[in-house]
Amino acid sequence: xxxxxxxxxxxxxxxxxxxxxxxxxxxxxxxxxxxxxxxxxxxxxxxxxxxxxxxxxxxxxxxxxxxxxxxxxxxxxxxxxxxxxxxxxxxxxxxxxxxxxxxxxxxxxxxxxxxxxxxxxxxxxxxxxxxxxxxxxxxxxxxxxxxxxxxxxxxxxxxxxxxxxxxxxxxxxxxxxxxxxxxxxxxxxxxxxxxxxxxxxxxxxxxxxxxxxxxxxxxxxxxxxxxxxxxxxxxxxxxxxxxxxxxxxxxxxxxxxxxxxxxxxxxxxxxxxxxxxxxxxxxxxxxxxxxxxxxxxxxxxxxxxxxxxxxxxxxxxxxxxxxxxxxxxxxxxxxxxxxxxxxxxxxxxxxxxxxxxxxxxxxxxxxxxxxxxxxxxxxxxxxxxxxxxxxxxxxxxxxxxxxxxxxxxxxxxxxxxxxxxxxxxxxxxxxxxxxxxxxxxxxxxxxxxxxxxxxxxxxxxxxxxxxxxxxxxxxxxxxxxxxxxxxxxxxxxxxxxxxxxxxxxxxxxxxxxxxxxxxxxxxxxxxxxxxxxxxxxxxxxxxxxxxxxxxxxxxxxxxxx
Numbered sequence: 001x002x003x004x005x006x007x008x009x010x011x012x013x014x015x016x017x018x019x020x021x022x023x024x025x026x027x028x029x030x031x032x033x034x035x036x037x038x039x040x041x042x043x044x045x046x047x048x049x050x051x052x053x054x055x056x057x058x059x060x061x062x063x064x065x066x067x068x069x070x071x072x073x074x075x076x077x078x079x080x081x082x083x084x085x086x087x088x089x090x091x092x093x094x095x096x097x098x099x100x101x102x103x104x105x106x107x108x109x110x111x112x113x114x115x116x117x118x119x120x121x122x123x124x125x126x127x128x129x130x131x132x133x134x135x136x137x138x139x140x141x142x143x144x145x146x147x148x149x150x151x152x153x154x155x156x157x158x159x160x161x162x163x164x165x166x167x168x169x170x171x172x173x174x175x176x177x178x179x180x181x182x183x184x185x186x187x188x189x190x191x192x193x194x195x196x197x198x199x200x201x202x203x204x205x206x207x208x209x210x211x212x213x214x215x216x217x218x219x220x221x222x223x224x225x226x227x228x229x230x231x232x233x234x235x236x237x238x239x240x241x242x243x244x245x246x247x248x249x250x251x252x253x254x255x256x257x258x259x260x261x262x263x264x265x266x267x268x269x270x271x272x273x274x275x276x277x278x279x280x281x282x283x284x285x286x287x288x289x290x291x292x293x294x295x296x297x298x299x300x301x302x303x304x305x306x307x308x309x310x311x312x313x314x315x316x317x318x319x320x321x322x323x324x325x326x327x328x329x330x331x332x333x334x335x336x337x338x339x340x341x342x343x344x345x346x347x348x349x350x351x352x353x354x355x356x357x358x359x360x361x362x363x364x365x366x367x368x369x370x371x372x373x374x375x376x377x378x379x380x381x382x383x384x385x386x387x388x389x390x391x392x393x394x395x396x397x398x399x400x401x402x403x404x405x406x407x408x409x410x411x412x413x414x415x416x417x418x419x420x421x422x423x424x425x426x427x428x429x430x431x432x433x434x435x436x437x438x439x440x441x442x443x444x445x446x447x448x449x450x451x452x453x454x455x456x457x458x459x460x461x462x463x464x465x466x467x468x469x470x471x472x473x474x475x476x477x478x479x480x481x482x483x484x485x486x487x488x489x490x491x492x493x494x495x496x497x498x499x500x501x502x503x504x505x506x507x508x509x510x511x512x513x514x515x516x517x518x519x520x521x522x523x524x525x526x527x528x529x530x531x532x533x534x535x536x537x538x539x540x541x542x543x544x545x546x547x548x549x550x551x552x553x554x555x556x557x558x559x560x561x
Contacts, residue, residue, distance in 0.1 A: 293535025
């Protein structure tokens with residue numbers, strides 16, 4: 001195992017981290033900011049009753065979201081940082097509850113569903129109001145969804161989440177009339193949605209932020225309504241956007257006009273933006289933060305063993321994959337054998353055991369084993385250096401090269417990303433003989449460069465928006481959106497299209513498995529590991545659960561002193 005050289009580097013890095021933790025007088029751990037079942041002693045905030053909050057407990061929660069949210073517009077957001085804010089201040093037709101089940105939210109009840117499973121009729125609750133006092137109407141949903149599908153709005157990377165709706169894809173990609181999209185406000189309180197085909201996870205989609213409503217009158221009067229906190233930032237969720245100091249802090253306040261305001265105990269949520277894990281941990285130890293780690297933050301890697309030992313570390317399953325995207329339009333990664341060489345020359349077991357230590361699993365597939373158990377093994381052997389060298393030689397011959405040119409491995413700023421990148425840099429250098437330069441950038445800049453194709457290999461992660469394999473596979477259906485690899489394949493696209501019309505679960509899974517096989521043969525990415533949630537929280541934080549899909553909702557949380 002070619003592991004000794006980079007493990008020495010790792011020891012030095014971890015030693016530094018432990019020193020910083022000792023200086024802060026506390027503990028240290030790590031999880032990924034993009035980045036649950038296992039119960040842990042002090043981190044379990046479930047099972048507490050509302051009566052235990054006490055009259056004297058100040059209902060203020062202090063968390064770290066690490067970086068500036070790229071967008072707080074539901075139709076433009078496509079990242080977990082933005083989603084962590086949007087999920088508190090907006091609400092869709094349905095909401096995923098604390099048990100992970102979808103339940104009515106803006107909808108007054110479960111929708112009526114036609115016998116052919118194509119038409120859903122929702123009734124908007126009478127007590128649903130916007131923060132400016134306007135009633136939430138079916139028109140607000142129709143407006144918001146069609147705004148995303150309007151081809152004149154180009155930065156809606158998550159538009160494909162709406163493609164289950166009849167006519168949605170044709171409107172966005174082919175310029176078909178928005179009037180033909182299957183979303184129609186029958187009256188102020190009745191929304192009719194017609195799907196292209198039966199979609200078993202459609203109600204889960206309506207709880208996702210791309211499906212949130214937008215106040216039509218406000219948005220039409222001020223197209224820039226979502227750029228700042230203020231009177232025009234009108235929302236309908238359990239919390240309000242009280243202030244937004246860019247690159248510094250977001251403050252949320254309880255929404256007194258929210259239809260279920262009696263359930264909401266927290267009065268204030270302070271979301272600070274501290275991108276250094278050690279600084280965030282010091283703030284936690286000083287009582288300035290109440291939560292460090294998943295899903296909005298990371299805890300320093302070096303303290304995970306100590307936190308496990310003392311029983312304060314929480315680890316739970318998370319449907320997500322951490323991977324390196326190859327720019328398949330640029331040499332040498334336009335060659336499949338070169339991509340295979342780089343993918344097979346990674347020691348994933350070494351990374352999860354020696355760096356992350358949060359019970360992550362090596363990833364040799366795209367879809368997480370929490371969805372498809374068979375992907376625990378995956379499609380190739382981990383750390384298969386000899387086969388990687390064979391692929392490398394074949395790829396070089398096909399490209400007419402004697403050796404690999406220098407490459408750049410890019411990642412967004414994070415201790416974990418940096419440490420993993422340094423390890424992989426050494427693996428690729430040792431195993432493939434390539435000169436690897438590392439490049440890190442702040443999240444917004446990083447996303448812009450990835451989207452513009454200004455990279456060779458770039459770190460990305462994907463967490464499930466809903467609990468279905470297609471959520472991972474459809475990312476790579478076509479170039480653009482969240483597919484930074486610039487890879488697409490006609491047979492792959494056809495299989496995904498077939499899966500959307502197949503109503504038999506077993507047959508549908510087989511179709512999707514065939515699609516994943518095509519993807520893993522092409523390897524436009526090098527999967528590295530499957531995520532877990534890893535975090536610590538103060539004992540007085542109650543009834544906040546971290547989702548198996550990588551989200552968190554503070555609607556039910558409270559502070560007990």
